[in-house]
Amino acid sequence: MTSSASPRPFLYAGDHLACSGVDVSALAQEFGTPLYVYSGDAVRERIGMMEREFAPVTHTICYAVKANSSLALLARLGTIGCGFDIVSGGELERVRRAAPEAVSRVVFSGVGKQAWEMDAALEAGILLFNVESEAELELLAERAQALGKTARIALRVNPDVFAETHPYISTGLSEHKFGIAIARAPEVYKRAAGLAGIEPVGVSVHIGSQIRSVEPFAAAVQRVRKLVEQLRGDGLQIRFLDAGGGVGIEYGKAEFDPSASMEKYAVALRSELEGLEIHLLLEPGRFVIAQAGALISRVLYTKQNGKKHFVITDAAMNDLIRPALYHAHHEIVPVVRHASRSQQVSDIVGPVCESGDFFAQDRETQALHAGDLVALLDAGAYGMSLASHYNTRVHPAEVLIEAGEAKLIRRRETFDELFAAELF
Numbered sequence: 001m002t003s004s005a006s007p008r009p010f011l012y013a014g015d016h017l018a019c020s021g022v023d024v025s026a027l028a029q030e031f032g033t034p035l036y037v038y039s040g041d042a043v044r045e046r047i048g049m050m051e052r053e054f055a056p057v058t059h060t061i062c063y064a065v066k067a068n069s070s071l072a073l074l075a076r077l078g079t080i081g082c083g084f085d086i087v088s089g090g091e092l093e094r095v096r097r098a099a100p101e102a103v104s105r106v107v108f109s110g111v112g113k114q115a116w117e118m119d120a121a122l123e124a125g126i127l128l129f130n131v132e133s134e135a136e137l138e139l140l141a142e143r144a145q146a147l148g149k150t151a152r153i154a155l156r157v158n159p160d161v162f163a164e165t166h167p168y169i170s171t172g173l174s175e176h177k178f179g180i181a182i183a184r185a186p187e188v189y190k191r192a193a194g195l196a197g198i199e200p201v202g203v204s205v206h207i208g209s210q211i212r213s214v215e216p217f218a219a220a221v222q223r224v225r226k227l228v229e230q231l232r233g234d235g236l237q238i239r240f241l242d243a244g245g246g247v248g249i250e251y252g253k254a255e256f257d258p259s260a261s262m263e264k265y266a267v268a269l270r271s272e273l274e275g276l277e278i279h280l281l282l283e284p285g286r287f288v289i290a291q292a293g294a295l296i297s298r299v300l301y302t303k304q305n306g307k308k309h310f311v312i313t314d315a316a317m318n319d320l321i322r323p324a325l326y327h328a329h330h331e332i333v334p335v336v337r338h339a340s341r342s343q344q345v346s347d348i349v350g351p352v353c354e355s356g357d358f359f360a361q362d363r364e365t366q367a368l369h370a371g372d373l374v375a376l377l378d379a380g381a382y383g384m385s386l387a388s389h390y391n392t393r394v395h396p397a398e399v400l401i402e403a404g405e406a407k408l409i410r411r412r413e414t415f416d417e418l419f420a421a422e423l424f
């Protein structure tokens with residue numbers, strides 16, 4: 001159970017950290033570390049919040065698979081009615097296997113779709129292609145004709161809206177590689193409408209990720225609404241408005257009420273869409289899964305180098321790259337609290353041979369000793385999905401907690417599996 005006071009399902013029972021009531025030390029004991037632990041209850045709760053806030057409008061939540069593409073997670077999201085936002089043939093295959101009933105609720109985004117990926121999506125009968133360029137539109141028309149199918153499309157427009165977030169994950173400015181400039185869109189729609197195999201049915205927008213204020217979303221949707229009205233005036237049957245993903249969360253210690261923040265977002269979008277008959281598509285990733293997950297790691301060693309104190313964990317940048325890649329902050333908490341221990345400032349680092357392999361720098365935590373377990377919080381999104389095998393390290397195992405039960409949803413790989421595709 002998530003306490004209403006905490007946006008995270010990771011809470012202390014006495015001095016022991018638990019995930020939705022299940023003792024985290026016991027999970028580490030049973031499944032080993034590094035270990036991703038997710039609360040299925042917390043994921044359902046987030047979807048529930050979105051469903052409630054968007055209930056007044058026709059909508060579909062198309063979970064962004066890239067945030068966490070675990071088959072077990074996709075299966076559960078499919079069962080509760082979600083659709084999916086995919087960006088590759090690989091992600092389509094995940095949905096086909098884990099949630100076949102949801103394939104008709106798939107939207108396909110991405111700037112570099114290949115012919116074979118288009119073919120697979122056309123054959124599968126997905127809901128919508130979010131087309132990002134005219135060249136892509138032409139290839140899609142060609143593939144649809146070759147297969148005797150019709151591709152429902154939206155153009156992903158670039159609204160030239162600035163969303164304050166990390167530059168690597170901001171996408172809505174005209175200088176970014178994403179989408180088609182909104183001013184050019186009517187012309188491209190006209191062209192699309194004339195192409196055999198193409199049915200323009202929507203407009204789509206995504207301005208970036210980890211966006212903490214609603215104004216940029218509202219500004220983008222306002223511009224897109226005007227476009228929808230213009231296109232309808234031109235005689236196009238625009239039925240879908242895809243507002244993308246991007247709703248941010250609090251990674252630090254500050255108060256955060258996910259339900260209030262979703263309400264604000266929904267109220268802003270709904271008011272921009274007031275009176276417009278349209279099927280709203282939403283592509284949340286982080287908001288749904290980030291806080292439901294933590295990466296559990298064991299301290300291997302501690303050492304003092306000059307003035308610096310280091311805590312070396314068995315998890316590394318290959319397991320969770322966000323701190324190294326974006327200087328992202330993740331709270332790090334001890335799995336067992338010891339009242340008798342003092343606080344200590346340290347760099348918490350992994351064993352990978354790169355100075356960028358850190359989880360935190362100059363971070364104050366309870367003094368950590370070799371053998372202790374720590375939890376890196378809010379690691380459910382863009383954690384495992386960005387994991388690599390760098391330094392020939394196997395991926396962490398993954399556990400899902402549901403109704404007080406822990407289920408292993410990904411076992412640790414063997415070296416045989418790791419090397420299986422290599423020839424020598």
Ligand code: LLP
Nearest residue numbers: 064109206209210245246283284285286382
């Ligand atoms: N839709 C599209 C077209 C996207 O490109 C993305 C994320 C989403 C939806 C989901 O956005 P979300 O709701 O999760 O913010 N690796 C980075 C985040 C990259 C986001 C990429 N696109 C990180 O760890 O912060």
